[in-house]
Amino acid sequence: MNITFLGAAKTVTGSCYLIETGDKKFLVDCGMFQGRANEVLLNAEPFPFNPGELDFMLLTHAHIDHSGRIPKLFMDGFKGTIYATKPTVQLCGIMLPDSGHIQEMENEWLNRKRQRAGKSPVEPLYTVKEATDCLSLFKGVPYGEAIGIADGIRVRFNDAGHILGSAIIEIWIRENGKDTKIVFSGDLGNKGIPLLRDPAVIAEADYLVVESTYGNRLHTLKKDKDRLERLINIITETIAKGGNVIIPSFAVGRTQEIIYDLNKYMDVFGDAVNRILNIPVYVDSPLATSATQIFRENLDCFDEEAKQYIANGDNPLDFPALKFTQSPEESKKLNENTESTIIISASGMCEAGRIKHHLKHNLWRKESTILFVGYQAEGTLGRRLLDGASMVKLFGEEISVNARIEAIDGFSGHADKAGLLSWIGSIGKKPKQVFIVHGELEVMNEFAQSITDEFGLKCIIPARGDSYVISTENVYESIPNADVRKRFRRLAVVEMLDTLREEFEELAEILKGDLKQERSDVEIDEVAAKLKLVEKSILEAIK
Template identity: 65%
Template sequence: MKITFLGAAKTVTGSCYLVETKSCKFLVDCGMFQGHSKEITLNQEPFPFDVSELSFILLTHAHIDHSGRIPKIYKDGFEGTVYATHATCDLCSIMLPDSGHIQEMEADWINRKRERAGKHAIEPLYTYQDAIDCISLFKGLNYGEAVKINDDVKVRFNDAGHILGSAMIEVWVTDRGDETKLVFSGDIGNRDIPILRDPSIIESADYLIMESTYGDRLHDDKNNRVDKFIDIVNEAVEKGGNVVIPSFAVGRTQEIIYDIHKKREQFEGKLERLLDIPVFIDSPLAISATEIFRKNLDCYDEEARQYIENGDNPLDFPGLQFTKTADESKELNNRKDSIIIISASGMCEAGRIKHHLKHNLWREDSTILFVGYQAIGTLGRKLVEGAKKVKLFGEEINVRAKIQSIDGFSGHADRDDLLSWVSRFNRKPKKIFIVHGEEEVMETFSELIKDKLGIETVIPDKGMSYVIGGGKVIQSMEKPEISYQFKRLAVIELLETMKEEFNELAEILKTDMKDEKEDFEIDEIRIKLRNLEKQMVDVLR
């Protein structure tokens, strides 16, 4: 058996693992890359295998960095089955078409520029219709049910507690008479998060493929996240500003609604004031996802079920409003009163959130509140890391709003919860493959596992293959035939670095404006930049 790591290897996005046995080939996840331009470019690259030879896909959950290239692989000729939980199938039926719509809009925007430059048009990664059509391949499975896919592969989906329908997948592979058990953790959820059950405990594994998103830190505000949320909102309202929450349409949005609802009786003074503030869910996708949450009650924890059995709706409260149309969304930015806007996307890369940021980032009285992970290279990450200026719709915006984060709302387990989850295996894995994390985080988490649990770890590179058999793991000596290793990606990475360095130089010069520098120093910088500009023009030609 061979496993090839095609995504989420030394990065957080693009989850995709190819498993090859003597009788079949299958993927675990088929996610989209997000963040830096060099990452996004990977989405356009052909799959490094014959798509027609792929038997099936096992999908851990509906988030786009795990599911987002399923319409592309369908468009390229994949006709097998996509196995996922029932709730994940429901969520993908709205999330993938929404992604297809975004792909079409982005291609249209690029093509308008290319037409003006006399260049040929490009196709979207996939269309809305491609995404609609690929849903016919999905087959829902129950949590805890062992299912034989074929003579050599058996699977079981277990609750990962990350988002509605999320799963960690046990895979038993019989290859040349030997049975090997793989466990793919998917994204492991926080314990004690609203609505969802805690992550399942897995009893045994031969090999574990494990996420490490927060493998080097703790969620310090997990127990007081609602208190902190209320304080942040009240502070913004006292100043007369808005609170803008870039939130993933599926998961965080519903949890925030639930948490406010649940705690409304515990914070009489503070919360009464908060409940007087209009709260707008400004994402058509979040509205549809909330309906799916209401439908899949079997995924709820005991507390949330009790609310529902008592006739209470834990996904609603006074003052909560949903904006469906673009005109309703635009009207939010014309209001004079303080409001809370919860809008996708959670990393500020697409959707209505960018318009709300454009109207609020420059306001000293407003607050931008992050409640989820921000991938490197995304607008959300830049804001969290203290960017003073950002570009939105071609316009440079000064960041004067207060930027806040509450990690306690994160859907990812932190360092201690990840270690605790692994420690509860009765039969420990022989080896753990660390994936889905930033490289430095992976290295830290890898050392922690070795030191505290005594389990050997591997941090795979993109495209690297490992042969598993006879109780051993052998790194394949084959050079991965992956087109995204082409040198142009290195050029894109260099350009990204240069862009950051140019911005840094501009900030230094602005800061030094009042300082008395020698004229020759400024002239030297100007001459060097002029020469560089000429060289850049030559490159573009």
């Protein structure tokens, strides 16, 4: 078989892998690129294959960086079956239309801007209707059952413990009378994550495609109690100052886990939790509201602890002060409150949705706290805030960052380095080769070395467009895809230009603030001379 890495290759988003056998073609995941400007541009690029020729697709889980381009795939001609677990099918039923809504809203804003500039309008990546129409292709499959997908191809979905319905996918492909087994980890969860079961153990693999999001880090707060104690301290300190706690959270996964943890430890922390639970806790995301209901409908996917709570008559996803907002009007009123509130709102990386409005109203307030509980990809607003940005632009307005910025990585749905290595170590018959994906390049390099040191396994870190021939004899051959490489090379230049634009804007702000002549005229003349050289180079490049 041949596997081509089309996303989450030397980056965290856009998971997409094309597998070709003798007479079948299929995808594992078809996610949206997020964060960096050059990667976001990839979302609208034509697929480097004919979607109409695909036989089927396998989906590891519902998060948009794994599922978000399925509507585009459908629009471009794919009409095969999409196999996923039942909860993933249900979650995609709300998440993809929601993504379509975001595409439409952002496209409307873009077209108004283009109209003012005298430019013609452009179409959104896809609409709510197109996202809804593609749902007819989904088919739910159970965990733990090997099923025949096509002649010579069997698959099995195993619990990945990342979000509700997330899966590790085992694929057996029979060629020339021999089976080759490739395992896709999907996104692996932490052991002991609230609500969900631990990642399943895999007996054997010929080849492994494994995520590496936290491949060089250890989560600082491993115990639920320690993690929640820090959460409680941050909240109580913020409330004491009269501020709000704004939690940018993925609507599916982290939101439900935070609700569960607050409820779970009411008795353990006593008055501290009771005080918090008397403060209005708003889940300001219609998507999170719907997702929470889907969690409640899939109790069979919960871990034993959560099931015991339910058996005792306790709803682990509810408490009296918890409120869910629906309409935009309700959301806007939250920022009119004079009393302190806790607002959990999507998106988790602050790139879209209602969270941006709450940031606009709270980032400048010294008494408020922005609390991150999930991974922030490079290039996202969330990552810039975590990296210490002093000023950010929201809705065309410059906002000073005066609020307290905190992060609790113990809430992450991704296993850390120790968790990833432990999971690989649990595989009975180790793979001949490991492909490392879904991580930043520096992290991937360190993680690859850790795997080699720990298990003696060979690792490959594929770039986007890299293609490999895989067989039972452990023979692979890299086949560069010239067309895909050409696109990525050009988009890399776009990213350089975006970086330059940001640096020019930063320099302009510095010079505006220097009107009191804190720097000498000689220094300013030196800057002007250097900029003149840059201008000359750019003009030559344009020619």
